[in-house]
Amino acid sequence: MGILTRWGRANTVAPPGTGRPWREASFSKQLNPQYTPGSDDYVQAESAVASATVSRNSALSTWPQAEALPPEAVAFSPSPRSIVLVGMPGCGKSSIGKRLAARLDLPFLDADTEIEAAAGLPITEIFSRYGEPHFRDGERRVIARLLAGPPLVLATGGGAFTDARTRAAVRESGALAVWLRCTLPVLLRRVAGRDHRPMFLNRDPREVLERLMVARHPTFAEAQVIVDCTDEPPETTTKRVMDALAVHRDPARLKVRLSERSYDIVVGDGLLERAGALMAPVLPARRAVVVTDSSVAPLHLPALRAGLEQAGITLVATVEVPPGEASKSFAQLEKVVEAALAAGADRRTAVVALGGGVVGDLAGFAAAVALRGLPFIQVPTTLLAQVDSSVGGKTGINLGLGKNLVGAFHQPLLVLADTTVLATLPPRELRAGYAEVAKHGLLQGALWDWCEAEGARAVAGDPAALAHAVLESCRLKSGVVAADEREESAEGGRALLNLGHTFGHAFEAECGYGGTLLHGEAVAVGLGLAASLSARLGFCSQELPGRVIAHLQACGLPARIGDLPRSFSAERLMTRMRKDKKVRDGAMRFVLLRGPGDAFTTSEVPPAAVMSLLRDEGAAA
Numbered sequence: 332m333g334i335l336t337r338w339g340r341a342n343t344v345a346p347p348g349t350g351r352p353w354r355e356a357s358f359s360k361q362l363n364p365q366y367t368p369g370s371d372d373y374v375q376a377e378s379a380v381a382s383a384t385v386s387r388n389s390a391l392s393t394w395p396q397a398e399a400l401p402p403e404a405v406a407f408s409p410s411p412r413s414i415v416l417v418g419m420p421g422c423g424k425s426s427i428g429k430r431l432a433a434r435l436d437l438p439f440l441d442a443d444t445e446i447e448a449a450a451g452l453p454i455t456e457i458f459s460r461y462g463e464p465h466f467r468d469g470e471r472r473v474i475a476r477l478l479a480g481p482p483l484v485l486a487t488g489g490g491a492f493t494d495a496r497t498r499a500a501v502r503e504s505g506a507l508a509v510w511l512r513c514t515l516p517v518l519l520r521r522v523a524g525r526d527h528r529p530m531f532l533n534r535d536p537r538e539v540l541e542r543l544m545v546a547r548h549p550t551f552a553e554a555q556v557i558v559d560c561t562d563e564p565p566e567t568t569t570k571r572v573m574d575a576l577a578v579h580r581d582p583a584r585l586k587v588r589l590s591e592r593s594y595d596i597v598v599g600d601g602l603l604e605r606a607g608a609l610m611a612p613v614l615p616a617r618r619a620v621v622v623t624d625s626s627v628a629p630l631h632l633p634a635l636r637a638g639l640e641q642a643g644i645t646l647v648a649t650v651e652v653p654p655g656e657a658s659k660s661f662a663q664l665e666k667v668v669e670a671a672l673a674a675g676a677d678r679r680t681a682v683v684a685l686g687g688g689v690v691g692d693l694a695g696f697a698a699a700v701a702l703r704g705l706p707f708i709q710v711p712t713t714l715l716a717q718v719d720s721s722v723g724g725k726t727g728i729n730l731g732l733g734k735n736l737v738g739a740f741h742q743p744l745l746v747l748a749d750t751t752v753l754a755t756l757p758p759r760e761l762r763a764g765y766a767e768v769a770k771h772g773l774l775q776g777a778l779w780d781w782c783e784a785e786g787a788r789a790v791a792g793d794p795a796a797l798a799h800a801v802l803e804s805c806r807l808k809s810g811v812v813a814a815d816e817r818e819e820s821a822e823g824g825r826a827l828l829n830l831g832h833t834f835g836h837a838f839e840a841e842c843g844y845g846g847t848l849l850h851g852e853a854v855a856v857g858l859g860l861a862a863s864l865s866a867r868l869g870f871c872s873q874e875l876p877g878r879v880i881a882h883l884q885a886c887g888l889p890a891r892i893g894d895l896p897r898s899f900s901a902e903r904l905m906t907r908m909r910k911d912k913k914v915r916d917g918a919m920r921f922v923l924l925r926g927p928g929d930a931f932t933t934s935e936v937p938p939a940a941v942m943s944l945l946r947d948e949g950a951a952a
C-alpha cells in the first residue's frame with residue numbers, strides 16, 4: 332500500500348490481520364510490542380475535554396449548563412499529562428525530552444522517528460515524493476494518535492507546531508506544550524559544524540535560522556509553557572523545565588454553547604501576557620484593532636500589546652476613547668470605526684475590547700457594524716465586565732432618550748478575563764462590579780451562600796475570591812445566554828439576569844450617567860428592593876430582604892434608598908420604570924425571588940405595591 336493511500340484514508344483503519352481499529356491498539360513500539368513499522372496510523376485525536384459537575388438550582392434547572400473545559404487550576408502533577416516539546420532545530424527537544432521523561436517516569440518518543448516508522452520512509456523522502464502538505468497531514472495524525480494514548484514526553488519536528496491543525500490536535504488532546512526557546516546565538520553555536528540536517532546543507536545557518544524564527548516563533552508562542560534555554564548543560568535546562576511544569580496552572584475555561592457562535596471564556600491570572608497565544612487559535616487572521624479607554628491604556632495596554640506581538644498578531648490600530656459612560660455615543664462609534672478602517676482593518680481583522688463595560692459595549696457594537704461585522708474579542712478589565720457585560724453578546728451605545736437604545740447582538744469569539752488586572756481597579760468600581768456577583772448568587776443559589784460567606788474577601792481584592800466570583804458568575808451567565816441568547820423566552824430565560832435592574836435603571840437614570848451613582852451601585856439598591864418586594868408580595872421569606880441588604884451593605888454597597896446620598900421622588904421613579912426597555916405591553920416587568928436560586932419574571936406586580944414600597948423605603952411622594 333502506498334503512503335498516499337495510507338495517509339489519505341479515513342480515520343478508523345484496522346491494522347492488517349487484527350480487525351481492530353488503531354484507536355484501540357497502542358501505537359508505538361514502546362507502548363505496544365505488536366506495533367508494526369509502516370502500518371496505518373490514522374486515528375484522529377479525540378478531544379480530551381474534562382467535564383465538571385455543576386451545581387444547579389430550581390430556577391435554572393431547565394437551562395443547559397456551561398461546559399467546563401480543562402478543569403480549573405489543573406496542576407501538572409498529580410495526574411500526569413503528556414508533554415509535547417516544540418522549538419527550533421537545535422533547541423534540545425530530544426536531549427531535554429529524554430531527561431524529562433526519565434524524571435517524570437514517562438516514555439519518551441520522537442515524533443519524526445514515529446512518522447518515519449509509520450510511513451516506512453525517511454522524512455526527506457516523504458517530503459520529496461509527496462510534498463509538505465501531505466507530510467504535515469500525516470505528521471498531525473501520528474502526533475494525535477500518540478497523544479491519544481497514555482501520557483508520554485513527545486519531541487516534535489521543528490515544523491510540526493507551525494501547522495494550525497497539529498496545534499489544535501495537541502490542545503484538544505489535553506497535552507501540555509512546552510516551547511524550548513533559544514536565542515539565535517545559542518542556536519548557531521549548537522548547529523555550527525554539528526548539524527547535518529538537509530535544511531542547513533550548503534546554506535548559511537544564520538540565514539536559515541533567522542528565517543525560520545520569524546516564521547515559527549509566533550506559533551511556538553502558543554505553547555502553554557515557555558522555557559528559555561541557554562548554553563547551560565541539558566540537565567540544568569531539564570531541571571528548569573521541571574520547575575516550570577510544577578508551577579504551571581491552566582487557566583479555567585468555560586464554553587458558551589451557541590452552536591456556530593460558541594466561544595470560550597478563559598479566566599485566570601496573567602492572561603494579558605499570553606493574550607496572543609490564547610486568541611490566535613480563534614482568529615481568522617493575526618491582525619487586530621484594540622479599543623480601550625485612556626485610563627486603562629497606560630495600565631494594561633503594554634502587557635496586551637506584548638502578548639499580541641509574541642504570537643505575531645499585528646496591531647493594526649489602537650483606539651483610545653475617554654473613560655466613562657459618555658463614550659457609548661455615536662461620536663465615539665464613528666471614531667472607532669473610522670480609525671479601524673483607515674488603518675486598513677478588513678473583515679478578517681479582529682476588534683479587541685480592552686476595558687470595562689463601556690469599552691466592551693462600544694467596541695462590540697463597532698465590530699458588529701463595521702464592514703457588516705468583524706471578529707470580536709473581549710478583554711474585560713473591570714469586575715463588572717468580567718462577571719457580566721463581556722459575556723452574552725449584547726453591545727450598544729446610548730441615546731439622549733436612554734441607555735443602550737442602539738445596539739446589536741454580536742457574540743465575541745473569546746472572552747479573556749485576566750483577574751490580575753482587577754488589582755488596579757478603584758475600590759468603588761470593584762464594589763460596584765460585586766453587585767452583579769451578588770445578583771448571580773441570588774439567581775444561582777449556591778453562589779449566594781458563597782457570597783454571604785466569602786464575598787467580603789472578593790470586595791477586599793483577594794485574588795482567589797475574585798477568581799471564584801468571576802468563574803462562577805460566568806458559569807451562570809453563559810448557561811443562561813446559551814438557553815435564551817436574544818432574551819426571547821416568554822418567561823424566565825435571559826430576562827432573569829435583570830434581577831434588581833428595573834429598580835436600578837430608574838435610580839441610574841434619575842442620577843444621570845456622570846458617575847454620581849455607578850451601574851452596580853444602582854443594581855445593589857435594586858436587589859434590596861426586589862427582595863423586599865418579593866417578601867411583601869409573599870413570594871419569599873420575610874427574612875430574605877434583611878439578609879440581602881445586610882450582605883450588600885457589609886460589602887460597602889448601598890442597598891436601600893436611604894443609603895444613597897440624595898433623595899428621590901417615588902412618582903419619578905415609577906415614571907422611569909414604566910419607560911424601561913423591559914416593559915411589555917405597557918406593564919412593568921420585575922424579576923422576583925422565591926428564595927436564593929429561585930427567581931422568576933412577572934408583569935403582574937400591582938403598581939400600588941411598588942409605589943408603597945418606594946415610599947416606605949424613603950422615597951418622597
Ligand SMILES: NC(=O)c1ccc[n+]([C@@H]2O[C@H](COP(=O)([O-])OP(=O)(O)OC[C@H]3O[C@@H](n4cnc5c(N)ncnc54)[C@H](O)[C@@H]3O)[C@@H](O)[C@H]2O)c1
Pocket residue numbers: 624625626627630654655656659686687688689690692712713714715716719720721722723724725726734735752753754755756757760763850
Ligand atoms: N453588554 C452587557 O451585557 C452589559 C451588562 C452590564 C453592564 N453593561 C454596561 O457596562 C457599562 C458599565 O461598565 P463598567 O462598570 O465596567 O464601567 P466602565 O467601563 O466605565 O469602567 C469603569 C471605570 O474603571 C476604569 N477601569 C476599567 N478597568 C480598569 C482597571 N483594570 N484598572 C483601573 N481602572 C479601570 C475605566 O476607565 C472607567 O473609568 C455600562 O455602560 C453598562 O450599560 C453592559
